[in-house]
Amino acid sequence: MVARNEMSSKKSKAKKKNGRKRSGTGKGGGAGGFGGGRAGREKQVAGIAAELRGLLAELRSVNEDLKRYEEEDVPAFRAWLDKHYGGQRDEAARLKDELEEKEEMLDEIFYRTQDGEFRTEAEAHEAVKREREGMAGMFDRGGAPGPEFDVGDDFDPFAFEAGTDGDAPPDFVVDSMLEVFLNEVRGIDINDMSEAEYEKARADFVKSFEHMQAGDRQAFDKTVARLGADESRENTSAVKAVYRRLAKRLHPDSNGDLTPEEKELWEQAGMCYKLLDFRGLRRLELICAVRADDSLPVEWLKELKALLGDLEIEFEYAIYDLEEAQGDIAWGFAGKKKGLAALRRKVEADFVEMIAELRRHLSVAELRLKYLTRKRKPRRKKAAAKKKTTTARKKTAAAKKKTAAAKKTKPKAAKPESGGRSRQAEFDF
Numbered sequence: 001m002v003a004r005n006e007m008s009s010k011k012s013k014a015k016k017k018n019g020r021k022r023s024g025t026g027k028g029g030g031a032g033g034f035g036g037g038r039a040g041r042e043k044q045v046a047g048i049a050a051e052l053r054g055l056l057a058e059l060r061s062v063n064e065d066l067k068r069y070e071e072e073d074v075p076a077f078r079a080w081l082d083k084h085y086g087g088q089r090d091e092a093a094r095l096k097d098e099l100e101e102k103e104e105m106l107d108e109i110f111y112r113t114q115d116g117e118f119r120t121e122a123e124a125h126e127a128v129k130r131e132r133e134g135m136a137g138m139f140d141r142g143g144a145p146g147p148e149f150d151v152g153d154d155f156d157p158f159a160f161e162a163g164t165d166g167d168a169p170p171d172f173v174v175d176s177m178l179e180v181f182l183n184e185v186r187g188i189d190i191n192d193m194s195e196a197e198y199e200k201a202r203a204d205f206v207k208s209f210e211h212m213q214a215g216d217r218q219a220f221d222k223t224v225a226r227l228g229a230d231e232s233r234e235n236t237s238a239v240k241a242v243y244r245r246l247a248k249r250l251h252p253d254s255n256g257d258l259t260p261e262e263k264e265l266w267e268q269a270g271m272c273y274k275l276l277d278f279r280g281l282r283r284l285e286l287i288c289a290v291r292a293d294d295s296l297p298v299e300w301l302k303e304l305k306a307l308l309g310d311l312e313i314e315f316e317y318a319i320y321d322l323e324e325a326q327g328d329i330a331w332g333f334a335g336k337k338k339g340l341a342a343l344r345r346k347v348e349a350d351f352v353e354m355i356a357e358l359r360r361h362l363s364v365a366e367l368r369l370k371y372l373t374r375k376r377k378p379r380r381k382k383a384a385a386k387k388k389t390t391t392a393r394k395k396t397a398a399a400k401k402k403t404a405a406a407k408k409t410k411p412k413a414a415k416p417e418s419g420g421r422s423r424q425a426e427f428d429f
Contacts, residue, residue: 041298048304052290055311060261062318068334069325077330084344088351095358102365105132109372121372131170169209178205178227186228186275193228201228229276242281243273249288283307 081089109124118124169177178201182188190198204223211220250266252258258266265284272280286307289296296304325331329343 038298041301045296045298045301045304048301048308049290049293049296052304052308052311053293055308055315056287056291059311059315059318062315062322066318066321066325069328069331072334073330073332076335077333080333081347085347085351088348088355092351092354092358095355095362099358099362099365102362102369105129106365106368106372122374125369125373174202174206178202181205182228186277188228197228225274226276230278231276235276235278239273239276239278239281242278242285243269246281246285246288249292283310 105125105128108128109121112118112128113121113124118127179190182190182201193201204227208220208223208227211217211223246266246269248254250258250262250269252263252266255262265288269281269284271277272284282303286300286303290304329347
């Protein structure tokens with residue numbers, strides 16, 4: 001997905017395209033135009049609450065469209081693909097996996113050589129290859145999950161299988177997994193943590209693998225749930241207080257006629273409670289109060305403004321996701337009857353082009369790996385050969401110089417007298 005700081009233009013287009021552009025006064029807009037004093041603040045609270053109710057309704061409508069797309073359109077389209085293009089799809093997936101694996105290896109070789117960890121690319125390649133083979137063997141034995149396990153909206157930090165006999169992953173894998181977990185599940189950037197906080201979280205994370213290997217599911221769940229959490233007495237007490245208030249509104253035993261949305265809010269509350277997430281619970285409490293049209297106290301004004309700003313951002317991202325879904329070939333596929341022949345021609349052409357491109361990129365990656373691991377002559381031999389050639393040249397030059405000097409010192413022959421015969425010649429006759 002496009003990075004969030006690059007999405008503003010696309011989100012504005014999405015809002016115009018879907019007709020969902022809000023007519024409110026913007027972030028905290030419901031608070032504009034009121035005077036000061038308590039009466040003015042009460043009007044501000046009422047205005048923001050009204051805008052929040054409208055925003056929540058619009059957000060719910062967009063999310064319902066996205067849910068229908070994900071739960072109905074996408075499965076129907078995938079079933080149709082499996083029926084008609086299962087072989088092509090498997091081939092494309094296999095090529096894609098091979099390409100990603102080789103490109104990741106090339107990147108790792110490059111960076112670890114540039115950092116000075118290895119002297120040559122060939123040495124880095126051998127090390128990376130051994131590490132990957134070791135990791136693959138560990139996972140085959142049922143070890144811990146790898147550094148790039150999928151952490152999405154449906155990620156369950158308590159779903160790891162207990163009782164495995166694999167070893168804990170290497171340090172760099174633990175660091176990568178911990179960073180992903182804290183960012184995606186807890187919303188924590190490790191750069192914002194102090195060294196002591198990070199070391200504690202890392203130690204707990206490593207401890208979770210020991211619980212998993214020992215088969216202690218309860219200890220594993222508790223350790224993972226509290227990673228990066230504020231376990232102070234003050235925060236724990238505040239979390240329990242908000243959770244009790246939410247239970248009065250949302251607990252199924254006390255409220256038998258809960259709507260699907262309220263059931264979802266209760267599930268979110270349970271997760272926030274496990275994670276000791278006070279801010280998450282407080283947000284849910286504000287949403288419940290706004291939905292119920294309660295009389296909101298003036299002291300909540302600041303929190304309501306912050307909630308409005310957060311929901312407006314969330315709405316923009318939901319609109320962007322909706323635009324992407326509407327541009328997908330699977331949008332509206334559930335129950336589709338017409339246009340399937342044209343769709344089949346298009347999908348078949350797309351698969352042919354995709355597979356050809358993947359094979360081309362894969363061959364390039366294989367050539368790059370082959371080039372990095374090619375055999376090279378040792379530098380010492382090259383230096384010796386160069387020295388030998390230089391010595392031979394010096395000897396040749398010395399020989400030429402000696403020959404030239406000898407020619408200069410050689411006596412000249414006597415000139416013959418007139419008559420064309422030398423004295424030596426006359427003597428001989």
